[in-house]
Amino acid sequence: MDKLPTERAFRLLTIDLDDTLWPCAPTIERAEAVLYAWLERTAPRLTEVYDQEAMRRHRRVLMMSWPEIAHDLTAVRRHSLRGLLSAYGYDVALADAAVALFLEHRNRVIPYADVLPALQALGAEYPLVSVTNGNAEVARTPLRGLFGRSLTAADVGARKPAPNLFLGALQWGRVPPERALHLGDDPYRDVEAARRLGMAAVWINRGDTPWPHELKPPAGEVADLGQLRCWLEDRRRAL
The missing domain is CATH 3.40.50.1000 (HAD superfamily/HAD-like)
Structure with missing residues (x-):
């Protein structure tokens, strides 16, 4: 001792x-499920290609390629969403609304x-x-x-x-x-x-x-x- x-x-x-x-995992799972359902309605071209696991992989790659923000999980999620939304022809400003929705539910611990x-x-x-x-x-x-x-x-x-x-x-x-x-x-x-x-x-x-x-x-x-x-x-x- x-x-x-x-x-x-x-x-x-x-x-x-x-x-x-x-408990962390069920909180994150609920928040990500709400966010993904919102994306299905708001950015269907994106969700036709990216499921939730693919979006997690995208964030992990971003963290490795951009280590200066890897400690800030909110920034990582926002930058990931901006990149994906832009790639599929959506306004990147939607990322701010998406992150706000995620955080609302992430804090419902x-x-x-x-x-x-x-x-x-x-x-x-x-x-x-x-x-x-x-x-x-x-x-x-x-x-x-x-x-x-x-x-x-x-x-x-x-x-x-x-x-x-x-x-x-x-x-x-x-x-x-x-x-x-x-x-x-x-x-x-x-x-x-x-x-x-x-x-x-x-x-x-x-x-x-x-x-x-x-x-x-x-x-x-x-x-x-x-x-x-x-x-x-x-x-x-x-x-």
């Missing part, structure tokens, strides 16, 4: 979003049952910052108002495991890394990336998956945020 500062010393909690606070009460309790004790590689906008989700700051990869210019998101949160909170605790579902992009900076990290393992054998164990492992509160309480009692 990682060596931790005393629990009372944590002065900031950073928290991942997708697959930590809500359904948090796990433990999340809302846990964040309300944690927020009463710690400043909370959300950090995400994705393009969810917390202020447009059911978790609006629960974070002091919300940062995306697009905001800071890089995706985890790059340190930019964590550094942005630490700067906002005006705390050194050893006084911050990160919570996330990904062993590499969350736990390992945070502790490379000297932060403590707890693995939110909702799927009961094994920890990667090549990484040293995290400071803590919990199945949900309710267990995290217990983990913090255990640290408090151990003082």
